[in-house]
Amino acid sequence: MELNSVKEKAVGVTAEHGTNVDVDVLVVGAGPAGLALGVDLARRGVDALVVERGASLAPGSRGKGIQPRTMEVLDDLGVLDAIRAAGGAYPVGLIWRDGKRAGEQSMFDPAEDGEEGSAFAEPWMVPQWRTQEILRERLAALGGRVAFGREVTALDQDEDGVSVCFAPGGGAGAGTIRARYVVAADGGRSAVRRAVGIGMTGAGSDGSGVVDPDPILVGDALISGLDRDHWHLFPPRGDGEGFMAVCPLAGTEYFQVVAGFPAGTTLDSSAEGVRGTVAARSHLAADAVTEVRWVSDFRPRAALADRFRAGRVFLAGDAAHIHSPAGGQGLNTSVQDAYNLGWKLDAVLGGEAPASLLDTYEEERRPVAAEMLGLSTRIHRGEARRGRQTRQLGVGYRGSSLAVETRTDLGDEAVRAGDRAPDAAVDGGRLFDAFRGAHWTLLTAGAVPQPPALPGVRGARIGTYERYGTGVFLVRPDGYVGWAGAGAQGLREYAAQVGLGTG
Structure with missing residues (x-):
């Protein structure tokens, strides 16, 4: 059927x-x-x-930031081009005080070139x-x-x-x-x-999960009078009003408004409530908010x-x-x-x-x-x-029962079983091109003999690459190293345990 x-x-x-x-x-x-x-x-x-x-x-x-590791996942799922077209890079923060620009601040620590072996360095909005x-x-x-x-x-x-x-x-x-x-x-x-x-x-000791008792209002709105090149930050002014951040939503005409309130406040999550909040905490008039598309309120929890x-x-x-x-x-x-x-x-x-x-x-x-x-x-x-x-490029599963590392004397930066398999250059493309798809990948790195093929498993080879060193790596369908060895000894036994045919 x-x-x-x-x-x-x-x-x-x-x-x-x-x-x-x-x-x-x-x-x-x-x-x-x-x-x-x-x-x-x-x-x-x-x-x-x-x-x-x-x-x-x-x-x-809601969640507007897509981290580099998730970008890799979305690439594998076949939606990367659409995600790229729909969004944009995060802007720098612009601090406002009394209606005047008071300075800029980076919202993220910068990434190093080629960090973790990924084509993606910063979050995408x-x-x-x-x-x-x-x-x-x-x-x-x-x-x-x-x-x-x-x-x-x-x-x-x-x-x-x-x-x-x-x-x-x-x-x-x-x-x-x-x-x-x-x-x-x-x-x-x-x-x-x-x-x-x-x-x-x-x-918390009460197990409630409340990270912060102060409620937060968040909404998507059209706002005039603010540029779209900055994430606009309005610190508390000392008059009882809390913080407010207004971020242009990439790929749209809207801004996301986030405002904090003291514990116990009953939030007005109507369109007029959003307009009032913007007017009270910025140099903008209420009618600068020309449309409220969506609004919600919550208390941060974990x-x-x-x-x-x-x-x-x-x-x-x-x-x-x-x-x-x-x-x-x-x-x-x-x-x-x-x-x-x-x-x-x-x-x-x-x-x-x-x-x-x-x-x-x-x-x-x-x-x-x-x-x-x-x-x-x-x-x-x-x-x-x-x-x-x-x-999240460093997230891994070294402690998993699926992670079998058979090599010894590895350097601190060496890729081990359980780690996310980093990208690398291969003939005519990238290693991630070989990983892409619903299959396992048998990767050989450096001057080691090619191991016997495993049915349904794609093969790939790279030359000298510091992170991988020399060895054989069986990479899972989700891009993490399942098994690693100096050669192929023990590979077939592992493959059989995880359901891969061994011929």
């Missing part, structure tokens, strides 16, 4: 335990994590369906609503789609699959879907996470799910970790959750790898999420700057 017809059948079906599944993977939530996972599964030919509670994709700029649109368009081009108006009310799982119930009133969306696996990408208030009984532990898996249900994105927006880590960590999980689901569903491979998702991603939560919180509190860590 064709993928599209399977998805059409799944939209209106009611299934019972013991019957055939409607889809192999049900992804709940059409935010960045859910859409990225949908794209990854679709390009692999996995029978998956993305469902969304809302009637459309969520509006608003794209409003989240546009990133979601691009991923949805890519999903559609691959034959997948999003079913809207699907509110999860309950789920029940057994050893063979998961039955997910939806609220009535969703038209064709009412009823139950039976899936082999479910991925909860339905946000910080995840209905799926609550349904499987996974708690979240927050920062919380981590106690587990990322319950049986056949996995948590990804904000359902698994909630960040302060400071440092631009939430969207990026979420997309990389999806990138880690997609190839593993494919390998297990296809029968190439044992089901235990799925245990490595939580093993690898939960420590990363915990680290990124800590970093976001420190940046929010002014204890750290946006720099090398926030670019």
Whole structure:
């Protein structure tokens, strides 16, 4: 049966335990994590369906910064050109005091040339609503789609699959879907996470996760009287008004307005409220805000799910970790959750790898999420700057059971098993050109004999490159080194363990 017809059948079906599944993977939530996972599964030919509670994709700029590592991921998913066209580089900060320009400041620590072996050095700004649109368009081009108006009310799982119930009133969306696996990408208030009984532990002694009790208003608005070459910063003036930042949203005519308020303040999130805030904290008049496209208010939180898996249900994105927006880590960590999980689901569903491979998702991603939560919180509190860590090129899985390093006496900068495999020049192109796609790559570096080919694994060779040195590297579909050795001894045994055919 064709993928599209399977998805059409799944939209209106009611299934019972013991019957055939409607889809192999049900992804709940059409935010960045859910859409990225949908794209990854679709390009692999996995029978998956993305469902969304809302009637459309969520509006608003929200997470607007795409970090270099995520740019690499989006390149592999086939949306890099669209992301580049939709956004732009971050502007320098311009500080205003009493209606006058009082100086500039860099919003990020500069990257070194060729840092971490990547073509991407700095974050790229794209409003989240546009990133979601691009991923949805890519999903559609691959034959997948999003079913809207699907509110999860309950789920029940057994050893063979998961039955997910939806609220009535969703038209064709009412009823139950039976899936082999479910991925909860339905946000910080995840209905799926609550349904499987996974708690979240927050920062602070009370476990609330509140990073800062002061509420923040954020909105997208058209504003006259400010240039689009700067991120406009309005520090507190000592008259009770808090900070305000007004950032031009690349690729649009809008600005993102972010304003902090004292704890206990009841925010006015209406268009008039936004106009009043801008007028009170800047030299602009209220009518300089000519349109308010979207507005929200929140208290910065940091919380981590106690587990990322319950049986056949996995948590990804904000359902698994909630960040302060400071440092631009939430969207990026979420997309990389999806990138880690997609190839593993494919390998297990296809029968190439044992089901235990799925245990490595939580093993690898939960420590990363915990680290990124800590970093976001420190940046929010002014204890750290946006720099090398926030670019996420150094994120890796050296402690993972999938990382097998057989070499000894390596230098500090040497690429090891578990590390992200850096880019390098190869004949006529870049090493990342060889990595791109839903496959493993067998990389030989330096003057070592070419190892025997592995079925379905792409081969690549580079000359002398300091980071790789000399050796053999089996690079995972998500661009991390799984196995590394001075030669091929032990390679075939590892390949068999992760489900790669050895001929």
